Amino acid sequence: MVTPAHRSGNSRIKRQLVNLSNQLSGNPQTVQGFSTSLRQFDVSNLVSQVPIIDQxxxxxETVPCDPAAPYRTYSGYCNNLANPNFGKSVTPQHRLLPAQYDDGISRPRQRSVTGVPLPSPRLISTTLHDDVSNPHSRYTMFLMQFGQFLDHDISMTPINKGFGDSILNCRDCDSANRVHPECWPISxxxxxxxxxxxxxxxxxxFCIAFTRSLPGQQxxxxxxxINQNTAYLDASHIYGQDQCEARSLRQFQGGRLITTPHPVRGKGLLPTTRDNKECRAPSGSCFAAGDNRASEQAGLATLHVIWIREHNRVVAELASINPHWDDEKLYQVGRKIVTAVWEHITYNEFLPRILGWNAMQLYDLRVGTEGFFKGYDDTCSAAVLNEFSSAAFRFGHSLIRPKLFRMGVNFGERNPHIQLRNSFFNSDMLFDVQMVDEIMRGLVNTPMENLDNFITSEVTKHLFEExxxxxxxxxxxxxNIQRARDHGLRPYNEYRAICNLKKVTTFDELSREIPQRLINxxxxxxxxxDDIDLFTGGLSETPLQGGLVGPTFGCIIGLQFRFLKKCDRFWYETEEPSIRFTEKQLAEIRKVTMSHIMCQNCDEVDALQRALFDMPHDFLNPRIACRSMPRMNFDLWKEGNNGGGQCNVNGVSFSRGTTISISPCTRCSCSNGFQPPPPQQQQGGFQPAAPQFQPPPPPPPPQQPTRGRPFRGGGPFGGIGLGLQGLGRLFGL
Structure with a gap:
């Protein structure tokens, strides 16, 4: 409980720090020294008085970690047994570079290195990010939509709120004085x-409303x-961020998640809630999911519907082969399988198109075709990088089209299409007959916008318009630009330096990575x-070979997904005996593609292209019948062999697919009875994995000498060798 004395003491400390920072703000060297020295003071005793962790x-989060626990916690706690808070929800984001504030503490960067005021983010937007349509020649709108869905799994930065969790009205230019000091409207x-x-x-x-993000550190x-979500790719946007949220989404029958029956015909939709302050649906209800942004726009809501259906389909398959399993077992095993498929599709289909295969190789992001991943590192944290969530992974805003196209059974266009501004937080439209299928067909058969500096006016003029x-x-x-300044992100030029690009001294030196028209x-x-904002600079770069993003965003995104794989004990390819899949089960997961997920969970979709992120093509990417796509063999999850899926050695029971030590010199593995001896070079019975879809790799980059100094990981990132010296080959340096 926070007593009046605590509140008074905290307020006094805050006032003293603010007064001192005001005195120091004119001297950059003094500000930096003051900022550094403050880190030595641990205020966790004061912070711990605040009941941040609810029931x-x-x-x-109040019990010791169990190394043998077979499933993830909802909050991400205990994923890392050595550091249980690594990657956990409601923890501070990490950084590649130290924060830069005008006062060294909190006041956002508002002045140029020359001393004049920085340009208004709105001026930058209208000058460099105007609305010019340039549809991509290969990739579909589904790639953009998948990226937003992915982002909502791993990052959510809460903003300051008013009384009763109300949304602050920070539209007036003087709202910082009249409404709340955390208002920072955009001129x-x-x-x-x-x-x-x-x-x-x-x-x-006239100003554009903006509220600063909630601070949080100890x-x-x-x-x-703060990152309100877990950092891990754990499908928390489907299942929830804590036990209460997870329970509220469950039926507690057959392992299923709650769905809302379609009012006419079709498979279930998401459950609904009236407890969403941003909901604009005429009915007053919006969708409830593991992430409260599920109804943000119709394409995103549709993807949420597809994945909740996938969970219920998986647990139905498990129940049919294991009728003796109770609700909890079905739910947890289903959640584990769906999360594994989610990770596999992200790294096997989505990321190669964003980064290109050379960067995938450099950052060790390629998934295996057989065997297990042996690279888990418990010294590193999967925590989301501030530069990633506040700038680099916002590249997808350039891919947005002004409309969501609807398509019928034969992929003919259906009118009217959905204007993006009319779909914000309006989930009612998904209750129309066939709307989920029509939106999904439109997403996979309409080209997205090219990744460039241009962004549709639907989100630069009409975002969340009433x-x-x-x-x-x-x-x-x-x-985006204001948020990065709010978060203390440094200018674009400084991130060039750590990503093996030359830190430039003049605008014209940018010409190797940025077109001259944008430099002008x-x-x-x-x-x-040295004033260029990270979002604008990164979005203006020429793409990497075979990828969408340029070198700076490629560096930040590559590092982030390296951490998400290497620092996750529950990564789906893990070799950890107590939590891993069997090799045969893993081979089944590796067969799954996004096309397979869509075929299984739409209402009346009979055929889709093999690569859902790519436009259909009669020869390169033909539509094939859903019934001919490879399916997972759930018989590999059937209990019954080995006494109900268990082995017993000296009175110790353990599950099929796990290995235990029964003495200092003896380890026993529980398998499906006799298996022929594996080849000498393999550990465990080798099972060839089914072929998985991979886009054709780009031609190898020219072999040229590497320039730039390597960036070596440290601090919260642990001992990961980032290998950024190899970026020189990617960038043609």
Whole structure:
């Protein structure tokens, strides 16, 4: 409990620090020294007085870690047995570079290195990120949609709220004084091409609403931001972030998740809730899922529907071969299988298209075709990087089309298409007959926008716009730039340096990575090349060979997904005996593609292209009948062999597929009875994996000498050798 004395003491400390930081803000060297020294003060005793962990998390996070536990916790606690809080939900994000604030502590960067004010994010948006459509020649809208769905599994940065968890109204330009000190609205230039200079309803200057992210750390020093989600690829956006949320989504019958019956015909939809303050559906209800953004737009909601159906399909298969399993066993094994498939599709189909196969190889992101992954490292944390969540992984905003296209059974267009601005937090439309199928067919048969500096006005003018209220929308690009400054991210030029690109001194030196036309526009808005914001700089780069993103975003994204694989004890290919799949089970998981998931869970889809992220093509990517796609053999999860899936040695029982030590010199493995001896070089019975889809690799890069100094991991990232010296080959240096 927080007593008045505690509150008074905390407030006094905060006032003293703010006053001191104000005195120091004019001297960068003094600010940096002050910022560094503050990190030595541990305030966890004060912070621990605040009941951050409620009962929903206490059941998991107040008990010792069990190394033999076969399933993940919901919060990510105890994934790392040596450091149980690594990657856990509601913990601070990590950084590649130290935070940069004007006062060294909290005040966002607002001045150029030349001393003049930084340009308004809105001016940068209208100058460098205008609306020009340039559809991609190969990739579908589904790639964009999958990326957003993926992002919502691993990152969620909470913002400051008002009383009763209300959303702060930070639209007025002086709202930091009139509403809440954490308001930081974005100024709109006088000659803005869309927004008016004056708010017509209030008569005050027009600004774009912005609320600062919630700070959270246990040491004094620069402001850090929280990741409300677990960092792991654990499908928490499907299952929930804590035990209470997970229970609220379960039927507690047959291992199933709750669904809402379709009012006319079709498979179930997500459960609904009226407890969503952002919901704009005419019914007043929006979807409930493991992540509260499930109804953000119709394409995202559709993907949530597909994956909840997949869970229920998997547990139905398990129940048919193991009728004696109870609800808990069905649910947990189903959750484990779905999470494994989710990880496999992400690394096998999605990431290669984003990074290219050379970067996949460099960061050790390629999944195996057989055997287990032996690279788990308990000294590293999977925690999400602030640079990743606040800038680099927002590259997908460039891929958005202004409409969601609907398509019928034969892939003919159905009218009307869905204007993006009309689908924000409006899940009612998914209750229309065949709407899930129509949206999904549109996503997999419509090209996404090219990854470039251009972004549709649906999100730069009309984001979350209220119907009947002109100019009530937000600008996503402005929000991205402002958010990065809010989080203390350093300018683009500094991230070039750690990603093996040359740190430049003039704008024109950027020409090796950024087109000259964009460099000329940067000169119009930025006083110095050292002022360029990370989002704008990274999005302006020429893509990596075979990938979508440029070298700087490729570096940040590659590092993040390296951590998510190497630092996850429950990674689906793990060799850990107590939690791994058998080799035969793993081979079945490796057969699954996103096309298979879609075929199984749409209502009336009979054929899809093999590679769902790519546009259909009669020769290169033909549509094939769903019934001919490879399916998982669930018989490999059937109990009954070896006494109900158990072995017993000297009175000790253990599950099929696991290995235990029964003496210092003897280890026993539980298998499906006799198996022929494996080849000498293999550990355990070798089973060839079914072929998996992989896009054709790009031609090898030219062999040229590597430039730039390597970046070596340390601190919260553990002893991972990042190997960034190899980036020189990717970038053609």
């Amino acid at each position: 929903c998390r206490a059941d998991e 709109v230039p006088q000659n803005d091409p869309y927004f008016p200079p004056v708010n017509v309803s209030s008569g005050r200057p 040491t004094l020093g620069p402001r850090e931001q 119907r009947g209220h002109p100019f009530s929308g937000l600008d996503l690009v402005s929000l 526009k940067m000169k119009q808005v930025y006083a110095s090349v």
